[in-house]
Amino acid sequence: MxxxxxxxxxxxxxxxxxxxxxxxxxxxxxxxxxxxxxxxxxxxxxxxxxxxxxxxxxxxxxxxxxxxEEYHQSQRLELHRKAAWACFEKALAYRDFTPASADLEEKSRQGGPWLFNPGMREIRREESDRRAVAGEPFVLRFRVPRDSRGEVRFPDAVYGEQSKATADIEDFALLRSNGLPTYHxxxxxxxxxxxxxxxxxxxxxxxxxxxxxxxxxxxxxxxxxxxxxxxxxAPDGSKLSKRRHGPVVSVLTYRDAGFLPHAYVNFLCLLGWSPKDNREQMTRQELIEAFSFEGINRSNAVVNFSEQDPLDPKAAWLNAQHLRTMPVDELLPHVRTVLEAAGLGVPADPAAFRHTVEVIRSRFATLKDFATRGRAYFSDDFEILPESIEKLNQPGARELLGELAGRLELSADFTEQSVEQQLRALAAERGVKAGLLINASRAVLTGQPVGPSAFAVFAAIGRERAIHRLRKA
RNA sequence: GGCGAUGUGGACAAGUUGGCUAAGUCACCCGCCCUUCAAGCGGGUUAUCGCGGGUUCGAAUCCCGCCAUCGCUACCA
The missing domain is CATH 3.40.50.620 (HUPs)
Structure with a gap:
């Protein structure tokens, strides 16, 4: 197993x-x-x-x-201690009564490898027991078998066969002086x-x-x-640290930046591993099927962030990629969560919600975009950007918008096609380019200077709200 | 200092049983599409494969030396 x-x-x-x-x-x-x-x-x-x-x-x-399964080591301390003392009983570990000291550390740094505290390895069992019973503090150290064998080896599935001379392995601690086990x-x-x-x-x-x-x-x-x-x-080759690199090292940063969990998982997988067949965007199932130790690299991978752009561009791309290609129904819950977090409601009609998301998602890169750039699709309380106002300020634009509102109100149906028909007819009659009305409409309907086809926007916003926004202009 | 590893374009990353002009992705630039912006599609710029020797008809791939970077060298994990 x-x-x-x-x-x-x-x-x-x-x-x-x-x-x-x-x-x-x-x-x-x-x-x-x-x-x-x-x-x-x-x-x-x-x-x-x-x-x-x-x-x-x-x-x-x-x-x-x-x-x-889930375990916490703090609840298994007896197991660790038993294992440590088993080593001691077999004389594979010994008590080291040397107090922790910075001097020794310093000495070892200059004068070659530091292997153990002088004298401690050789203390006889009786003396060791006596001092322990007397209450003298000690750490339990592993007795590295430097005499009986020359090296330690093991195979690593990624880095290959590894070996190291026992002469270069120090007598590491098993138990601290407070009785708690060390990591090892x-x-x-x-x-x-x-x-x-x-x-x-x-x-x-x-x-x-x-x-x-x-x-x-x-x-x-x-x-x-x-x-x-x-x-x-990090880009400068140093290891990622909270102190030096800030929030980019925390996964929650990517959640808060509007990443889809799977998109970020996908991105992380591509750092240090490759399916070797040119695939980049992959589903969870595809990752599971393709994963193997053979695909893991041996060189460290740089997370490509900068102060201007704290998100790795490839991570951002991958997120956008998943955002617009994943099954919409899987995306919807994520969008809902983000909207609710922003205090925005979700359309009561599931089909309308779904349709709206379908219309806008290809222009968005993160989930947050739905609540920011896409705010007008989910709320009447949104800001009209200055660049959008410029489009509204074109000569005759506002008047024509009002006129368009009137026509749409009287129109038999309200679909992408019918709106397009009405709008183009109006533009032709008034001798203006359709683009003038199209861009002005988008501006007033979404607040954004750019976005999806204005006709798709009309359909997504709905007749009543659209007419209301047209008139307000 | 000692030991263990790594080094292919700005980033990710194929290729490492030696053999056509060193894949692909992101980023960047250009074009198409077009009511805008994306997306999509097409094209383009960027690598003397860390450096220096050697072996060979031929090396990113093998050998030697060097350099750089990272990790371990804690009663931290």
Whole structure:
């Protein structure tokens, strides 16, 4: 049974890189009909916040992909401790009584690799026990087998066969002096207990994996398969950080910018992965079918944003693409949500709503456009832009609009075709270009200087409202 | 400093068992369409494949060296 997990730590909002990791895990699980597990890695009590946890869930819910099982590491601490002490009992770990120190850190930075605190590795069991019982604080460290073996290796589905000399792996901590497990310990113990078969995570963990392999072996487990993902980075090559790059690193920013969840998922998939057959816009099902480790790149991908334009142009394009090609009925709920959030109503007649959306969506790039540029379609309270007023100020435009209103009122029917007929006839009779009336109509009906065919606008707005707006001009 | 990785046009990204003029997408420019703006359709500009050597009839693809960038090097994850 294939089981994968996404394991965020609740120390900040859902990062777009984390979101992509979640998506790739999800895709892999779906492709192989496996199980997707969400595991909250909250062992760092100092940095965890409930706000961050909420924010992560909010982001994941927006992505709208779901998961099958959910765990929180803080509720499984006994498991982690048991695993850590099992290592100790087998003499694969030892107590380190050295107090945390910045000096040692400094020393290691200059003088080559730092492997362990001098003297601690060799303390005899009796002395170690005695000092512990006496209440002396300690961290439990893994005893890297530097004497018995030369290197640690593991295959990575993306980066290939990896190896590292044990001489270059330091004695990392398993348990902190406060008794809580470290990331390495908790993660491995849980991966083992939850029977994770494939660990798909960011490449920043590639070097850590050597330690994890050691832990898995110490616990007598067979290794899961590893697949590391290239990182998402900023245009200047630095890693994406909240401090330096602001809201562009949070998935919720894209929700608030009016992205369709699936369009953003689609975009993220194209960063570091490719179906290799030129497809860009893909449905969820197509992504699931096409996804495989073979399509994952090894180089980091740049999220192409700038101060002027915080949205990656390709992401924006992909969103517009989905917006105008997806089945309308799937789009409608999203439009409704955005309109309601803006305090706008949705047409009572579902067919009218659907028709209106159909008319305007090809000119919009985000969901927000429906409430801003498309406001006049859903409310009588809208602004007429200065550029639109210019079109109204053409000589004779207002008078003709009034006249048109009169004719439309008396007309037998009110369809795109009939309105066009009436309008063109009027223009011909008065000896003006149809364009004059067409552009003026659009301006007064929608407030916008540009937009869909004016005749389609008439039909979408409806007879009564259209006539009213014509007269008001 | 040590270790682990990566380096194809502004961004994404094919191609890496060596072999026609290095795909495609976004962005940008032009044209068509046209009542406007998009969309759509057609076309175009942008790459000495990080740099320098080597092997070869022939290298983005193989070998060596160098450089740059990223990651790990925490009682953070």
């Amino acid at each position: 294939l089981r994968v997990r996404f394991a965020p730590s609740p120390t900040g909002y859902l990062h777009i890189g984390s979101a992509r990791t979640f998506i790739f895990n999800w895709l892999y699980a779906c492709h192989h009909k496996g199980t997707m597990i969400l595991r909250i890695d909250d062992t760092d009590v100092e940095r965890n916040t409930v706000e961050a946890l909420e924010s992560i869930f909010e982001g994941l819910r927006w992505l709208d992909l779901g998961w099958d 310990m908790a993660s491995c113990a849980d991966d083992l207990d939850l029977e994770i078969s494939h660990i798909i995570r960011g490449q920043d963990h590639l070097s850590n994996t050597f330690k994890h392999v050691l832990i898995f072996e110490a616990l007598g487990a067979t290794l899961p398969q590893f697949a590391h993902l290239p990182l998402l980075i």
